[in-house]
Amino acid sequence: xxxxxxxxxxxxxxxxxxxxxxxxxxxxxxxxxxxxxxxxxxxxxxxxxxxxxxxxxxxxxxxxxxxxxxxxxxxxxxxxxxxxxxxxxxxxxxxxxxxxxxxxxxxxxxxxxxxxxxxxxxxxxxxxxxxxxxxxxxxxxxxxx
Amino acid sequence: xxxxxxxxxxxxxxxxxxxxxxxxxxxxxxxxxxxxxxxxxxxxxxxxxxxxxxxxxxxxxxxxx
Numbered sequence: 001x002x003x004x005x006x007x008x009x010x011x012x013x014x015x016x017x018x019x020x021x022x023x024x025x026x027x028x029x030x031x032x033x034x035x036x037x038x039x040x041x042x043x044x045x046x047x048x049x050x051x052x053x054x055x056x057x058x059x060x061x062x063x064x065x066x067x068x069x070x071x072x073x074x075x076x077x078x079x080x081x082x083x084x085x086x087x088x089x090x091x092x093x094x095x096x097x098x099x100x101x102x103x104x105x106x107x108x109x110x111x112x113x114x115x116x117x118x119x120x121x122x123x124x125x126x127x128x129x130x131x132x133x134x135x136x137x138x139x140x141x142x143x144x145x
Numbered sequence: 146x147x148x149x150x151x152x153x154x155x156x157x158x159x160x161x162x163x164x165x166x167x168x169x170x171x172x173x174x175x176x177x178x179x180x181x182x183x184x185x186x187x188x189x190x191x192x193x194x195x196x197x198x199x200x201x202x203x204x205x206x207x208x209x210x
Contacts, residue, residue: 029180036185043187051194068191075187082182089182 028105032085032112036078039115043074046122053129063129070125074118081111 050071054064088104189197 033180033182033185036182040185040187044189047189047191047194048198051191051198054195055198064191064195071191075190079186082186085182 029085029089032081032088032108035112035115036082036085039078039119042119043071043078043122046119046126047071050126053126059129067122067125067129070118070122074115074122077111077114077118081108081115084108084111 050059050064050067053059054067059067084104084107088101088108091101091104
């Protein structure tokens with residue numbers, strides 16, 4: 001009976017250890033990669049939505065230009081984060097110091113943290129066009145004629 | 146301290162469970178392989194997105210949709 005209890009405790013410890021170790025494989029790079037991948041997919045959906053809205057006349061020229069400026073800002077931030085991650089990989093492979101890696105990780109974390117904020121801005125911008133933009137787009141279309 | 150039949154079953158189940166977890170872990174890692182930070186960059190700018198969609202969009206406008 002006591003052996004069975006010991007077994008259960010061992011099972012629990014092994015499960016706990018493996019559940020902690022499995023996600024620990026290359027965590028930082030993988031998490032950064034996933035963040036960038038998800039941000040990319042989300043941005044591309046927003047961009048396509050905005051581009052279609054513009055081409056279908058639901059966004060005015062100035063509205064589209066505002067979106068394009070914010071979109072390019074997002075792309076720049078995303079590209080910067082991806083480039084920093086490439087540098088991080090090179091630094092890791094070169095066996096650089098812990099300090100250097102930690103500094104780079106801090107920069108990358110700051111760059112990655114910007115992405116959801118910029119995406120939220122883009123979403124809010126599109127939302128503001130949707131709510132107040134329909135009338136403006138009608139006016140714009142009529143003035144173009 | 147003799148090993149009972151129950152102990153063997155417990156260990157067999159444990160080994161099976163750990164191997165399943167390892168396989169699931171490897172599958173999850175494979176899911177994202179390879180970690181290529183060039184491939185994950187956004188290639189299409191807003192201007193290019195409009196350019197690509199334009200014929201389709203223009204056609205819709207002409208149809209009055």
